[in-house]
Amino acid sequence: METIDVPVALSTVATESAAERTSRFERDAMPLLDQLYSAAMRLTHNPQDAEDLVQDTFAKAYASFHQYQDGTNLKAWMYRILTNTFINSYRKKQREPLQSDADGVEDWQLVR
Numbered sequence: 305m306e307t308i309d310v311p312v313a314l315s316t317v318a319t320e321s322a323a324e325r326t327s328r329f330e331r332d333a334m335p336l337l338d339q340l341y342s343a344a345m346r347l348t349h350n351p352q353d354a355e356d357l358v359q360d361t362f363a364k365a366y367a368s369f370h371q372y373q374d375g376t377n378l379k380a381w382m383y384r385i386l387t388n389t390f391i392n393s394y395r396k397k398q399r400e401p402l403q404s405d406a407d408g409v410e411d412w413q414l415v416r
Contacts, residue, residue: 329369333362336382343383347390357393361386 320328340361344354365372365385372381 325369326366329366332378333365333369333382336379337362339379340382340386343386344390347387357386357390360389360393364389 337358341354341358344357344361345351348354348357361382365382368385372378
């Protein structure tokens with residue numbers, strides 16, 4: 305019977321508890337907060353949208369942190385999540401119809 309060598313990082317991640325995963329996420333990912341916010345500002349050009357983008361990024365990263373392989377580039381992984389989240393929200397906004405203020409429109413302007 306052949307044995308399969310599992311890297312230590314993968315076996316550690318697979319056996320860690322939720323509290324340990326949370327602690328590891330806080331320790332490793334939270335220092336990237338300011339850098340990710342700066343990148344979000346460059347993408348959105350709006351502080352509120354940048355905050356929302358970073359919040360969504362951290363929520364998605366935390367939910368998928370069990371898939372992150374320890375020892376790889378966490379910063380690149382987080383930036384990819386940020387970029388993909390921005391692109392998805394941009395595409396979603398493009399599909400939505402434009403909203404207009406109906407209060408300033410007269411009835412005769414609606415008839416065509």
